[in-house]
Amino acid sequence: MPGLESPALFCSGCRIRCSDCRNHCLDGRTRRRLALPVLPQSAGTWDPFRNLIEIVHVERDYTGVIYADRLARRGFDLLIIARDSKRLTDLSSELTSKTGRKVDIIAANLTNKQDLRKVESRLQSDTSISLLVNNAGFGGTKSLVHSSIDDLEDMIALNVTALTRLTAAVLPNLLTRKQGVIINIASVVALNPELLNGTYSGTKAYVVNFTQSLFETLKNTGVQVQAVLPGAIRTEFWDRAGIPIQNLDDFVMSADDCVDAALIGLDRHELITIPALPDIQLWNRYDEARRALYLSSQIAKLRSGMGFTTKLYYEKLTLGYNTRNRCFTG
Numbered sequence: 001m002p003g004l005e006s007p008a009l010f011c012s013g014c015r016i017r018c019s020d021c022r023n024h025c026l027d028g029r030t031r032r033r034l035a036l037p038v039l040p041q042s043a044g045t046w047d048p049f050r051n052l053i054e055i056v057h058v059e060r061d062y063t064g065v066i067y068a069d070r071l072a073r074r075g076f077d078l079l080i081i082a083r084d085s086k087r088l089t090d091l092s093s094e095l096t097s098k099t100g101r102k103v104d105i106i107a108a109n110l111t112n113k114q115d116l117r118k119v120e121s122r123l124q125s126d127t128s129i130s131l132l133v134n135n136a137g138f139g140g141t142k143s144l145v146h147s148s149i150d151d152l153e154d155m156i157a158l159n160v161t162a163l164t165r166l167t168a169a170v171l172p173n174l175l176t177r178k179q180g181v182i183i184n185i186a187s188v189v190a191l192n193p194e195l196l197n198g199t200y201s202g203t204k205a206y207v208v209n210f211t212q213s214l215f216e217t218l219k220n221t222g223v224q225v226q227a228v229l230p231g232a233i234r235t236e237f238w239d240r241a242g243i244p245i246q247n248l249d250d251f252v253m254s255a256d257d258c259v260d261a262a263l264i265g266l267d268r269h270e271l272i273t274i275p276a277l278p279d280i281q282l283w284n285r286y287d288e289a290r291r292a293l294y295l296s297s298q299i300a301k302l303r304s305g306m307g308f309t310t311k312l313y314y315e316k317l318t319l320g321y322n323t324r325n326r327c328f329t330g
Helices: 063-073 085-099 115-125 150-176 198-217 238-243 245-251 255-267 280-302 308-324
Strands: 010-013 031-033 050-054 077-082 103-107 129-134 181-184 223-229
Touching: 010 077, 063 077, 063 085, 063 129, 063 255, 085 103, 103 115, 115 150, 129 150, 150 181, 150 198, 150 223, 181 198, 181 255, 198 223, 223 255
Parallel strands: 050 077, 050 129, 077 103, 129 181, 181 223
Antiparallel strands: 010 031
8 A cells, every 4th residue: 555654744834745735835844754653552551442444435545445554553453344345355354464453344335224223233332442434425526407316315325324323323432431533524625515516515514513513512521523624535536426537636635645634633633624724724714704703693683782781791702702712623
């Protein structure tokens, strides 16, 4: 698998490999080595719980495969779910050979209710699972009038329903343990509904909202959540979406770089991670504007005829709200 032998060099001001940064990084002159740690099997008090990864298409360059590799190298045992049993078997053998970790597999189509319930049951009963990567999903580029409504229904079932149900299945055990991680793979199109298919961007916007809500719910519980918003990644997603990958060469990030950047964000306890974003302040300003818009809409009725005391309260509330949420991290 490419890119596994040595750690990459990343700019300290962003998460893009220095060779791909193209001077977009604000701090590109200062670089540091960010190698993903490989935890030994005897890691002191660290408890190598089992990790769950969902994979729909198990290709060598697919993000789910890279997540599986990286987490196995960090010392996790794996439970991998995908539709293709042969690919699962091959991947399991490869990961065990390379990392020495135990790899279990479940062949399941998560758009099939019976298969989904089977996976839910495993998550509910297996108390050793400590990390869930909701990576299963597919997209589309055709407009609503040119799309198959059945395909769009399957997209919602996989991108939204399966993600929600599997998160709900694993969460009680994580809360009981007071430790765990949930990683939900969204997309930058969640912030750009005009791009691609509105149903697809809508499902990914749901993933972002769902994860942000979970973050508020799970504060002080020991359970960490992260939403990863990749841009264009070199995977077979584009074949299924009907766009030749060669048409996107200037905009495509490798799956290796995307997952490595996302895991750096996880280590930094970021709630929202956009792997290809050179300047985190762009996200911070976007999030501040979103919050300010909501706050303004809620208290607009107080602006006319408000007394001196109410006006002071409004100014204090607005200032405190923006200050406390200047950076949207966990």
